[in-house]
Amino acid sequence: MASVITPRDKDFSQWYVDVVKHGGLAEHSAVKGCMVIKPHGYAIWEAIRDYLDRRFKETGHVNAYFPLFIPQSFLAKEAEHVEGFAKECAVVTHYRLKLDADGQLVVDPAAKLEEPLIVRPTSETIIWNTYRNWIHSYRDLPLLINQWANVVRWEMRTRLFLRTAEFLWQEGHTAHASEAEAREEALRMLDIYRELAREVLAVPVLSGRKSDQEKFAGAVDTYTIEGLMQDGKALQMGTSHFLGQNFARAFDVKFLNAEGRQEYVWATSWGVSTRLVGALIMTHGDDRGLVLPPRIAPLQVVVVPIYRKDAQLQQVREAMAPFMEAWRARGVSVRFDDDDNHSPGWKFHEYELKGVPVRVVVGPRDLANRTAEVARRDTGEKELVSWDALGDRVPALLDDIQQSLLRRAEAERDRRTYEVDTWNEFVRRIEDGGFVIAPWDGTAETELAIKEKTKATIRLIPDEQPDDPGRCILTGQPARYRVVFARAY
C-alpha cells in the first residue's frame, strides 16, 4: 500500500501537514487558525514542559499565573510594545449574549465593557503592572517568575504548531536590581533553551542577538536560538529578552537600593512555545513520518507480538515481561501492543508514523530461538538480538539513536551553513536554503533592502566577531558585523 505521507522532495509543506495529521499530533479545529493538539502531540509538549520546568526551578524560578485578559490601556503604556502587537490582538468588548426577537443568539449591546479587554498576546504589561505592588526594596529582588500559559496572536496565516492563533508556551518574567544581573539572567535562560534543543530535542542551534528590526517589541536586546529545517529554512526556536528598564518605566516599578535611592527595576522575559514540536518534525522527520529523539519520545519502545493462537500471545507476553520490567526500571517507557484489531504490519506503519524510536518484534520463531527482532526508527535498520543481550541492547540503542540524530542534524546544518563575501554568492546560497553568514554594514536600510530582494532576514548576530568583518555584501561599505542570514518560518 502506498504511503499516506507526501514525500518531502515532492512538497515539503504537504509532507509537514501529513506528518502532523497521520502521526496523530494535531488537527485543524472548528476555529480558524486554531488547532486541536491530540494526545501524542500533547505528550511531546508535556515532555518539553517537564524538562524546562525542572530546569527553571533548579535555577531559582517559581511558577505563577496571571490573567488571560489585559486591559487595553495597559498595552498602550509601552510605545514599541503596542506597536508590535496591536495588529494581531483579539479584543473582548462585551460580556453577555441574549436571544433577539427572532430567537437568535446575539451579543447584548447593553453589556458593553467600559474598557475593552485584550486576550494576552504576551504578558509583560499585566505582569509589570502587578510587579509594581510586589517590589519596593532591593531585598525584594531578584523576582524570578515563570508562567505556563496560552496566548493569542491573530495571525493572518497559520500553520500547525509553527504559527497558530492560539498557542501554548511558557513566559518567564524576571525583575533585577542591576543591568548586569538582568543581562546575565537573559543569557542564562537562553543557555537552558540551547541545552533543551541540543541535548533533548537533538536539534543543533545557532545562538546570538537579534538585529533591531527583528528584536522583541519593547526589548533592549533579544537573544535567540535558531534551528535549520530540512527544507533549508530557519526556525526561531526560543527567545530571551533583556528589557532594560522599559517596562519598569512604563508601569512605574521602582525599588529602593542599598544606598537608599529610588531606581527603576531591570527586567527580562523569555519564552518557548509549542512551535518546538514543529522544529522536531522538520529536523528529524522522514518520508515514513515522525522520527522522535528518545529523550523526548512519549513512548520509547514498543513490543509487537506475532502470534496465531492466544496461547502463543501468552508465551510472548511472558517471555517479554521480565525485559519490560527491567527496561522500565532503567527509565525506559515501553508498551506491549497486543491489540488484536490490527495486523503486525499495520502496527509497524503506525508506530513509524508516530516516531517511536525502537520496535521489538517477537513471534513463534523467536520463541524457539530465544531472539527478538529489534528495529530502530531513525535508520530503519533491523537486527536479530538474542535474549541474553536484549536487556542491555535496547537501552543502548536508545542512547545511540539520541546521539546519532543529533550528529546527523549537525552534519546537515554544517553542510548548509555558508560563509560568503559577495552578493552573487549570497543570492545563490539563500536561494538554495541554509544559514548564510555574510558581512553587513549594520544599518536597518540595508537589512530591509536585502529582505526585499531575497526574502532573507538576519536571524542573529553572533557574539564572536572577527577583527575585520569585511565589506557589506549589499552596499560594499565597511561591515559592522558578520551576521547569519536565512529565509525563515
Place this chain on the structure above:
RNA sequence: CGGGGCGUAGCGCAGCCCGGUCAGCGCACCUGCUUUGGGAGCAGGGGGUCGCAGGUUCGAAUCCUGCCGCCCCGACCA
C-alpha cells in the same frame, strides 16, 4: 489583504459540463468465520438536511444569485 483550491457518511473522494434509479466508491465502524514475521481475506450490516439561503423547473448534489466556512501559496509574525 492578494493568488489558487475545496465544501457530498467519521476520513478521503467520484458524480456536477450534458437536471430525471446518482445517494455512490475506498478506508474506518458493527457481526461472524478464517487470519497475523511490513497497512489481511470473505460474507453480511449500520451510517449522509449533498456547506447555508433564495431562485429557475413537473423534477436540483447537478443550472442561476447571494452568503458562509476551510485549506494551500505570498505579504506580517513565536
